[in-house]
Amino acid sequence: MKKVLILLLLIPLLTLPRGALAAANSTVTAYNIDIVVQEDNSYDITEQITQEYSAPSHGMYRTLPLRQEAFWQGESGETVQRNQILRVSDVRVSEQFEQSREDGNLVLKIGDPDAYVTGARDYTISYRLSVGDDGAGRYDQFYYNIVGPEWETPISGLSFRIQMPKEFDAEKVGFSTGGVGASGFDDTMLAVDVAGTEITGRYNGTLYPGQALTMRVELPQGYFTVQDRNLPFVLVCVFMLAAALVLFLLFRRKKKPIRTIEFYPPEGMTPADIGFIVDGVTDDRDVLALLIYWADMGYIEIDAPEKYEVTFIKKQELPAEANEYEQLMWNQLFTKGEICRADQLTVAFYETLQMTKTRIKTKFEEEKNRVFLKKSQMLQDLVSMLAAFPVAAMAGITLYINGFSTVSTIIIAAVIFFAGYGAVSLFVGFVRGLQSERRQKQVERLIAFLLITAGMDALVILFCYETLGAYSFIAPVCALIMALMTPFFTKRTERGLYWQGRILGLREFILRVELDKLNMLVEENPQYFYHILPYAYVLGLTDRWAKQFEALALQPPSWYYGDGWSTFSSVYFTSLLMRNMMFVRANAATRPNMSSGGGRFGGGFGGGGGGFS
Known part of the structure; x- marks a missing residue:
């Protein structure tokens, strides 16, 4: 007691x-x-x-x-x-x-x-x-x-x-x-x-x-001659903006690709290659399009007898000349045998998917395949960092002035900086998607992204306004202008421009092809619809491509087993295939749940004046 x-x-x-x-x-x-x-x-x-x-x-x-x-x-x-x-x-x-x-x-x-x-x-x-x-x-x-x-x-x-x-x-x-x-x-x-x-x-x-x-x-008014304490920060922001403008005027993209009407993709290119070349980004759709591509090439079959039941069956090995990233994904897909069910794809496959994206990017960073000029990419990264700096610095200054510890200030400012840098990189990806005409709901995503970013900037401005006053608007405005310039620093190599022109020409053909021309191509190659399908998939034109063949009598693909059909329809088949691809994507491309643990800490000292013992 x-x-x-x-x-x-x-x-x-x-x-x-x-x-x-x-x-x-x-x-x-x-x-x-x-x-x-x-x-x-x-x-x-x-x-x-x-x-x-x-x-x-x-x-x-x-x-x-x-x-x-x-x-x-x-x-x-x-x-x-x-x-x-x-x-x-x-x-x-x-x-x-x-x-x-x-x-x-x-x-x-x-x-x-x-x-x-x-x-x-x-x-x-x-x-x-x-x-x-x-x-x-x-x-x-x-x-x-x-x-x-x-x-x-x-x-x-x-x-x-x-x-x-x-x-x-x-x-x-x-x-x-x-x-x-x-x-x-x-x-x-x-x-x-x-x-x-x-x-x-x-x-x-x-x-x-x-x-x-x-x-x-x-x-009396004017007794004090107060110097503007925030002027140095404002000058730094304006200087960075001026530097970015000079770089923009000197190094912005000037050349445009020459579009040539194409009936086939560039020789030797997989859909994943096409997906990267058009906008410099490889997403899940680009990688998973390889499954349709391999099926069309005769390497696998796709069995989907029921909704949400998809199985991939190996028919033959990939050729020795297949890309390194193809071999990586292939080996993981069939790591347990000749058959792979989509609902059994593991965490390891998700990781392989991310590695595959990296290998695709690495392929086009090699000198013989380079799509974008290295110098332009370095300038783009530099301006992205310049765009991320003002808001992070403004938040850091506000925190420090208001008595936050140096360590806390640096950590929070660094988080805001890297978040800003990531936001600019996402914005560049959205704009590239629009410029490459591979929209895939890019406009809606871009609008949502801009609204979220504007909301976050508004919160930072509200936080900083009491300390910096009207100057709290200057950093976000400078950052916005620099971010808007950033996508236009990307310059393609001559090879990259040539490939982009051909890919955009293929896209134009998919959109506007006439029925007589399709009849001629199908007569020359009865599998023509299936050859182009994986490329239409990465270009976001699957439904349009299927619609173009609606009036043609096509034979079902030899590599797909699914719901029975009395009369084959390109539109119906494509809708089934896309439903199955969405199921595969949900299993293969979803980040696995991660758990984490931790502890807590505490402590502190005392007040405004007095002794410590």
Whole structure:
């Protein structure tokens, strides 16, 4: 029972904020603050603190807020509230110290962690505080918590001196003491003297944790000449945009492919090859089209007697000259024998599918097969990174200004950067699909993608607006312009242009072929419909290709066994085949479920001023 009682007594102590226990064992017995106000509304501050320790302690914490809530009475008597963003720099301390950013504050941990102090200890802390625009509107003002409510230690012996840069109206000087939002003060406790441009004062009582001493001076408009603190970031964004524009004007794509009407794909090319060449991207459809291609070539048969029941049967081995990526996928498909059921495709096949895509890309990065100029791809990657930088940097700056730790800021900014880079890459893929005329619902996907991206940018702008104001729109606008330019950096080799022209010519033929021409081609080659089918599949024209043959009498394919038909129809057959391909794709191209585990961590320190033990 005793142990339980002890534990219950300890719980409140364990949940106290950082420094609270140490603060209970220390008080500030003398606190002198010297503030030299500069014309740009920055303050050079020196604090001389005498801390009295009633128990051994390593030293003290000094918390410097990076955000200040300002309250004052407006011209019409209303209460005006502004959140001021403060920037602290040039921190110096008379003793060993560490600094970190936590919970919107700059925290100074002062003292030697390997030594203890007791009794009275003197500290001198100096730093520059930049306030920027005071947000007062038709006048300027000095508004500052000489002692802020963040202190966790009682403070007595408080004195201060504030040196203003120019003359001001002494009648406009005001003070308040108490909690956040309090107004007025006890003039028996606070003695203030104004002499020229110097304000001095002494507080004869004790300020307890949560209490503040605030000073405000209303000044004429133009008293401060405030430099725009966000201008360097804006200039960097504009410079990056200008650099991207110069690169765009110098290296943008100029040549267009020459389309030639084609009745067959380029010699020796598989549907997967065609899929990559048209837009530089290999998707699941491109790879799975190999199944129809292999069936037409006589390497496999497809048996689909029932809905959602598809089996691939090996009839002969691939020829030795087959592509490396074909051999990779073939070996995994028939790794357990001569028969493979679509509903038994494993995680290993999904991984093989991804490897196959990589091998296809690698094939066309070889010099003899290169489709895109290496230099243009490097420029495209560079501009993609430039486009991702402004929003990530803006978010990082906002986080850092608002007191997030350096590590947290870097991690979050990096996540946003890589997300932006990925978004630009996706956008490039969508645009390539449109330019190659292999749309496959690309317009709908592009619109959805743009809406999602716009929504995410809007969230970032809302997050940054309070800190950066109207400048929070500049980074997304620069990023958008650079992203829109990015797809046009891709340049094809002469070989790539030639292949693209022939493929687009085949696409044009599939779309617009006349019945007489089809009759002639089918007479020459009765299997012509099936030869072109896998290529129509990767070009997104399967239904159109089947429709073109609706009036022709075709023989069913020798490689497909499915629902019986009394009269064969190209449209009906294609609908069955596409239904089966969708089933195969659902089994083979769906990412397997991944599970993960982890733990949690915690910890922390204490408050605004006081000792640490």
